[in-house]
């Protein structure tokens with residue numbers, strides 16, 4: 001019995017244990033299930049996060065891109081409150097989306113857009129494969145799309161892009177299938193890097209100003225579209241394109257071969273060789289005579305702008321005391337004449353039709369008649385033409401500068417560009433006040449700046465016995481130029497070289513020696529054929545070597561300017577000695593052993609003391625850094641400005657230790673004046 005009871009007890013206990021086990025098992029299963037569910041939800045949440053953060057980054061990138069554009073009224077639904085894509089469907093106008101909700105295409109056509117196609121922003125759209133900005137108002141040079149290496153199609157036709165496209169602008173873009181740049185104002189040669197794109201099947205370059213020969217295209221699959229009609233191309237159609245229809249090449253007078261007219265025979269007859277030799281001899285003689293006269297004129301011009309600077313207030317006053325006549329200039333905009341007043345009398349009627357266009361509202365208006373009535377004085381002749389100082393009878397003293405080579409764009413575009421320049425306002429920029437448009441020449445009118453140009457102060461003032469600029473003033477000038485450039489880069493982002501013509505005669509000094517930049521932002525309007533002989537940007541190493549102008553071209557000019565300011569030497573003197581580009585001022589500095597820089601390189605007239613040596617060295621090294629010949633290694637403007645800001649103005653506390661004055665003799669003061 002006892003045993004049975006025990007067994008029943010044991011049985012009950014066993015049953016209880018079993019129950020417990022079942023419960024534990026159930027609890028374990030439940031916890032496993034809930035953990036799986038939690039894991040599932042976490043994964044779902046993570047997925048949602050990943051997807052939305054991808055969308056958010058495209059949103060931010062596109063909004064940033066929108067900010068870099070102008071006239072964006074058509075993009076009103078680009079807002080931070082929505083995402084550009086919902087799956088494959090686009091929420092925003094002009095966006096193409098792939099199935100994963102990412103942006104793969106921008107199709108912003110016929111929206112009146114202009115401003116900057118900022119490739120650095122677009123490269124943050126990793127899935128971007130196609131861009132179209134057709135039929136807008138974009139101007140300036142062709143953007144550098146190489147940072148969007150995966151692009152398959154590029155449509156930029158029907159805009160106002162201009163300038164030469166550097167030969168390597170498409171290098172490495174091996175996915176490109178379609179390139180449409182028609183109906184713009186591109187100049188220069190068709191970029192050779194296009195020939196290396198094996199997948200290219202559509203190339204549309206018609207209605208531009210491309211010149212030179214057509215490169216040798218040999219795309220393996222051939223072209224479905226190839227159009228270079230209505231350009232200025234010349235020479236024989238290359239072999240790979242000879243079978244294409246004549247319409248692909250129409251409107252290029254000097255093209256021949258293929259389906260066009262046959263090219264002239266290459267073997268000239270003996271008599272024609274004789275004729276050519278005679279023509280060459282006659283032409284060379286004519287060039288030699290012309291060069292002789294040009295050199296003479298140049299010497300005279302440089303004498304007037306540098307060696308004999310415009311008279312200071314003092315010299316003008318002296319003259320009037322002695323009753324000597326001031327130099328009178330022909331009235332701008334009218335035929336050359338030695339007396340401005342005479343002109344105004346003769347052309348009175350005609351002049352009334354000469355209208356000045358004012359680009360700012362805050363300026364007192366005057367007209368051409370007022371300019372003609374003013375007594376004018378020639379300030380000097382530059383690369384573009386002459387500049388005149390005109391003191392208006394009503395008080396203001398203006399400067400009128402004539403530009404002869406400014407026909408890169410038509411009238412409307414020119415006016416638009418002038419208005420754009422007129423909107424700029426910065427303490428280190430000489431404001432444009434008004435302009436006058438005529439097809440053959442343009443006049444740009446600005447205020448006269450009291451102390452004239454930095455060039456005159458650096459290289460000319462000793463001739464009239466005026467003191468030279470001291471170190472503090474030179475540093476202040478460099479800092480002011482840096483600020484002016486920074487502003488230009490910010491306000492004119494679509495210009496590849498926002499200044500483009502930075503040199504010491506285009507830095508003017510006001511009464512407190514604050515620098516004002518002049519002649520800026522003109523690259524888009526200067527006639528391209530002449531730009532390389534006229535503007536500083538086109539003399540940069542990158543232009544000399546590969547016909548490129550980049551955002552760092554102004555940095556190079558700034559470097560030359562800094563070296564000019566610190567050495568007091570004329571960069572063109574190095575050019576005149578036949579050493580090549582202006583970069584040679586930097587080569588010269590580098591050629592002097594560093595322990596001789598203070599005796600050989602720095603301008604002794606700066607009169608700085610030992611206290612400033614470190615800072616002067618810092619600035620000299622910044623100048624040398626800006627003159628780095630290889631664009632990729634050269635600093636960008638932002639970096640240069642930051643470095644310049646770090647250079648401190650130190651007072652000459654220890655006058656006795658003045659390293660410059662202690663070793664400077666009178667003979668050492670002789671300046672290099674070219």
Ligand SMILES: Nc1ncnc2c1ncn2[C@@H]1O[C@H](COP(=O)(O)OP(=O)(O)OP(=O)(O)O)[C@@H](O)[C@H]1O
Pocket residue numbers: 305379380381382383384385386387399401430446447448449450452453454455456505506507508518519534
């Ligand atoms: N607004 C101004 N106020 C005072 N001086 C000026 C003004 N504009 C020009 N100058 C000075 O007049 C002279 C002639 O200037 P201009 O701009 O015609 O030629 P440039 O600067 O020597 O060459 P470029 O034509 O290449 O710019 C220069 O010494 C220049 O600094």
